[in-house]
Amino acid sequence: VQDVVFLREVLASYDDLIPWMLRLSVGLPLVGAGFIGYLFSPSVPFEQGGNQIIRLLLIGLGFLTLFGLATRIVSTIGLLAYLGTLFTQPNALLAVEYIPCFLALMVLGGGRPSADHMLQQVASTEGTLYGRIDPVHRLKQYLDESTAPYRQYVPLILRVGMGVSFIYLGLVQKLANPAQTLQVVSKYDLTQVVPVDPGLWVLGAGFAE
Numbered sequence: 001v002q003d004v005v006f007l008r009e010v011l012a013s014y015d016d017l018i019p020w021m022l023r024l025s026v027g028l029p030l031v032g033a034g035f036i037g038y039l040f041s042p043s044v045p046f047e048q049g050g051n052q053i054i055r056l057l058l059i060g061l062g063f064l065t066l067f068g069l070a071t072r073i074v075s076t077i078g079l080l081a082y083l084g085t086l087f088t089q090p091n092a093l094l095a096v097e098y099i100p101c102f103l104a105l106m107v108l109g110g111g112r113p114s115a116d117h118m119l120q121q122v123a124s125t126e127g128t129l130y131g132r133i134d135p136v137h138r139l140k141q142y143l144d145e146s147t148a149p150y151r152q153y154v155p156l157i158l159r160v161g162m163g164v165s166f167i168y169l170g171l172v173q174k175l176a177n178p179a180q181t182l183q184v185v186s187k188y189d190l191t192q193v194v195p196v197d198p199g200l201w202v203l204g205a206g207f208a209e
Helices: 002-012 015-036 052-067 071-088 090-095 098-108 115-123 129-133 136-175 178-187 198-208
Strands: none
Touching (some): 015 052, 015 071, 052 071, 071 098, 090 136, 098 136, 115 129
């Protein structure tokens, strides 16, 4: 069907923007977590007063991810930080979507637009001053070539990771613990959006996830 063929071609033309979309979906929440004061998930807040080093780590990881600077290294640090948090704070499992996103960025790199792409383009251009003093772009080129065979698995990583996240949130956060979700329904007055019983909101959201 010509419509389907054309739609696939258009979607395929967005492939190089996938790392950018992933960077936005990870970087913005990290910056927010650092400024507001929680470890990856709002269910894991800092202690009273907060830890400034952890705040700076989260904000730094977030901004570097948004800029796309040293994306693979930053994603590796972010993944290790999340797993460390998860080891000590099981509630961080409510933000398990960080795992597939970090893994995907470790495979894809920063993509474009990103600082990594820009600097590599300048550094690999013959005759540029930056190309003579920057050793990092060669490492990025090596990592791009090394991870190329695994790019085909990125949709699988994201699909399975987000699927696990939805199942966990639906079962544990909503169906097994409806009181917490009822508070959310009340706080944001969701029954005015869809006028049904609050309990039905919780069941609906849980089963949908």
